[in-house]
Amino acid sequence: MEERERDRDGAGRARSARPRDGLGRPLPYGAEGVARQPEGVVRAPELTVAEAQRLLDAGMPFHAHEVFEDAWKSGPAEDAGLWRGLAQLAVGLTHAARGNALGGARLLRRGAGALAGREDAYGMDVAGLVGWARELAGRVEAGGGPVDPVREAPRLGGA
Template identity: 80%
Template sequence: MTNADASQARDRDPQGRARSARPRDGLGRPLPYGAEGVLRQPEGVVRAPRETVAEAQALLGAGKPFHAHEVFEDAWKSGPEHERPLWRGLAQLAVGLTHAARGNAVGGARLLRRGAGAVEAWERDRGEDRPYGMDLAGLTRWARELAGRVERGAGPVDARAEAPRLGP
């Protein structure tokens, strides 16, 4: 098969962008074609901020941090410019938990710390510690504590048991 043939065989979305149609598990890992997977989060959904928080919290509580990351990513890409660093930091926290649950200690700890730093910087710069009811200081403490445990060899973590509470 030539490179041109391979590129034509790739899964594509309606706009022609490469998108894998493979089913995925609850942590976003690809499964073989035909396997029973977890429904994916629709991409590009514009939600009100509190809807974003509620949807992400439900997904985190269900042990689906990869899917929560996609909800935060939608807010990051569609929200007001001044809030984008906050939503990007929250997406990084969710991806960090995803990697930690997959057993990727280095990537998990790195993303948890990066997300914690972004959320903390946003809180400091904006002077808001509870936007949309979220406990940003609590989230940064959670992320750093989990990053430390993951680095010390906690092994793959249980995404549901380790899911943070976004708010009170």
């Protein structure tokens, strides 16, 4: 097996250049993966929601989590909890789709807890997302194997 140096960016931070599948799982070097979400993109909140919804609808919740993470890290401090909670929901769906029921349910519940009681924001039905996450967490814990990330994708706007 060929030894590879760890992938690093220009500042020396670890950055995996391995291709990934639609659920963010690393693939072997040289394999064809899906396009990665660029990191550190600053978007208007409504564009964050639209891009995350596009990725969720495509069955790519891991990539949607990266969009939410960008908003969490680049946006105003008062919105950080909203975006972090949404990122946790997306990662919870990712784990549930990968077949990790325990991790998926935990993250879905953590994200729901972070969002519970928040007002709707940027056209999102926050209470609806909390309900979706808690219901999915219960089903994931009850078993049945990996969930379909397209079929289970939430509607951020509730529509």
